[in-house]
Amino acid sequence: MLQEVDPRNEQVTVLPPRLESDVQEASTSSEQWRSEFPHRWDEDEMVTRRSTLRFLLAGSGVLCLTTGVLAVLSYLPSGPGVQTVAVAKVGELAENASKVFDFPDQYSRAILINLPGKGLVAYRDECTHLSCAVLYQGNGKLHCPCHEGLFDAATGAVLAGPPTRPLPLIQLAVHNGTIYAVKEVTQ
Amino acid sequence: MKSKEYQIFLVAIVLVAQLWLVTNARTALLTGHIALLGWLALASALSFIVACVVVVPRWRRMRAS
Numbered sequence: 001m002l003q004e005v006d007p008r009n010e011q012v013t014v015l016p017p018r019l020e021s022d023v024q025e026a027s028t029s030s031e032q033w034r035s036e037f038p039h040r041w042d043e044d045e046m047v048t049r050r051s052t053l054r055f056l057l058a059g060s061g062v063l064c065l066t067t068g069v070l071a072v073l074s075y076l077p078s079g080p081g082v083q084t085v086a087v088a089k090v091g092e093l094a095e096n097a098s099k100v101f102d103f104p105d106q107y108s109r110a111i112l113i114n115l116p117g118k119g120l121v122a123y124r125d126e127c128t129h130l131s132c133a134v135l136y137q138g139n140g141k142l143h144c145p146c147h148e149g150l151f152d153a154a155t156g157a158v159l160a161g162p163p164t165r166p167l168p169l170i171q172l173a174v175h176n177g178t179i180y181a182v183k184e185v186t187q
Numbered sequence: 188m189k190s191k192e193y194q195i196f197l198v199a200i201v202l203v204a205q206l207w208l209v210t211n212a213r214t215a216l217l218t219g220h221i222a223l224l225g226w227l228a229l230a231s232a233l234s235f236i237v238a239c240v241v242v243v244p245r246w247r248r249m250r251a252s
Binding site: 049052053057064066067068070071073074075128164165 | 199
């Protein structure tokens, strides 16, 4: 049985069994300082390999779940699913003409274009770079005057400039001679 | 490097890879590259499986002994 001397009252006390086993283990693992200084305190807890692996595995699981949640979030509808807005009458727009309208509410705008050979297309009237309004140039291209971004009016794809994403497409429907904007479709 | 430390090293590498994946997933979500997100989630799930394969047999051996 090991004994220690309490420096405060200089009484000889008997070590608890757990500490004694720790001391023996330490001395066998060549940690001489523990046998020379056999006092136990909370900060003396060692981090085991098992606890490290458990911690790393838990972190791995959390990161896996987070990535999965982000993937699920991307498939959720970002706004109101269907919100029909009357845009124009059929035949109102001449070829290569455009019309800006509010969609889906008064705070957002979209642009309807009558493209030669393709017909009516509509996009969100907001550059995907820094949200400036884009303008139809009449040559099959949409132009963002803020940073010289160019989009293909037929597909909404980026042709030039800083934007990296295509313009969101607005799905159209025709009913009783009226063109309706139905919903936004992210490309 | 001891074999037990080698397991910790492997799981730590997997964790770093998953951090990179989740950062890319966040960027993809914010920039609208939605098609990429499924692949990133799949890669993260595979990484977690790899981490489990590395760790769980060790725990079983320790319990058995």
